Amino acid sequence: MTVRVQTEDFDAGHEIAALRAGNPRVGAVASFIGVVRDVNDGDNVAEMTLEHYPGMTEKSIAGIIEQARSRWSMFDALVVHRVGRLKPTDQIVLVVVTGSHRGEVFAACEFIMDYLKTSAPFWKKEQTAQGQRWVEARVSDDAAAERWRSKD
Amino acid sequence: MTVNVIYFARLRESLGKSSERIALPANVKNLGDLRELLRGRGGAWATELGEGTSIRAAVNQDMAKPETAINDGDEIAFFPPVTGG
Numbered sequence: 213m214t215v216r217v218q219t220e221d222f223d224a225g226h227e228i229a230a231l232r233a234g235n236p237r238v239g240a241v242a243s244f245i246g247v248v249r250d251v252n253d254g255d256n257v258a259e260m261t262l263e264h265y266p267g268m269t270e271k272s273i274a275g276i277i278e279q280a281r282s283r284w285s286m287f288d289a290l291v292v293h294r295v296g297r298l299k300p301t302d303q304i305v306l307v308v309v310t311g312s313h314r315g316e317v318f319a320a321c322e323f324i325m326d327y328l329k330t331s332a333p334f335w336k337k338e339q340t341a342q343g344q345r346w347v348e349a350r351v352s353d354d355a356a357a358e359r360w361r362s363k364d
Numbered sequence: 365m366t367v368n369v370i371y372f373a374r375l376r377e378s379l380g381k382s383s384e385r386i387a388l389p390a391n392v393k394n395l396g397d398l399r400e401l402l403r404g405r406g407g408a409w410a411t412e413l414g415e416g417t418s419i420r421a422a423v424n425q426d427m428a429k430p431e432t433a434i435n436d437g438d439e440i441a442f443f444p445p446v447t448g449g
Contacts, residue, residue: 246449262448263372263373264448265370265372265422265425265441265443267425268422268425268426268441271425293448293449304449305448305449325449328448328449329446329448329449330446331427331446332446332448332449333372333422333443333446333448334446334447334448334449335372335373335374335443335444335446335447335448336447336448337373346373346374346444346447347447348445348447349418349444349445349446349447353449
């Protein structure tokens with residue numbers, strides 16, 4: 213498994229190729245890319261700054277991947293999350309999961325993303341015309357993560 | 365017993381502090397006790413770390429509950445609900 217928190221942008225094609233390189237057992241690859249939007253809660257967002265808790269953030273994401281591995285048949289996973297200053301259209305996060313079959317990797321990829329949103333320590337601060345503001349956690353994100361618990 | 369306490373995001377800004385070392389009185393044994401001690405500083409500390417707030421905490425980089433015990437040398441973090449992804 214690979215977990216990286218970085219300020220630099222990422223190339224999804226390159227990351228996917230590297231994750232499945234030389235593994236002929238891989239029959240399915242699911243990926244998700246999160247991107248900065250220009251509007252949030254009705255206001256135009258000019259820029260945002262993401263901060264994290266070095267050490268705990270990486271550990272938390274590794275733990276989420278381990279949980280996914282215990283629930284679905286998958287080979288490997290990669291999560292790259294950016295921090296620092298980002299602008300609309302910039303990529304924020306990449307999740308890639310490899311496995312034998314699509315059902316398992318689709319589910320594992322969505323699970324990793326849902327849990328990352330609600331438990332990995334990252335915080336966003338937006339710059340809007342009204343000034344800077346910290347983004348509030350969303351109830352809908354908690355509900356998305358909770359959904360997986362009810363499937364246990 | 366001395367612990368290292370870290371504050372993140374909105375909390376760091378409203379408390380005006382990113383981290384500090386605190387020598388704990390003997391009656392502070394768990395996370396809930398520490399939070400109460402910090403609230404006792406008044407002002408932003410009392411409001412930001414108040415009972416009804418949604419502030420989260422971690423002990424040695426694992427999510428923790430008020431009853432989580434704290435020990436000498438621990439790294440304790442307080443932060444708002446996370447908003448990554």
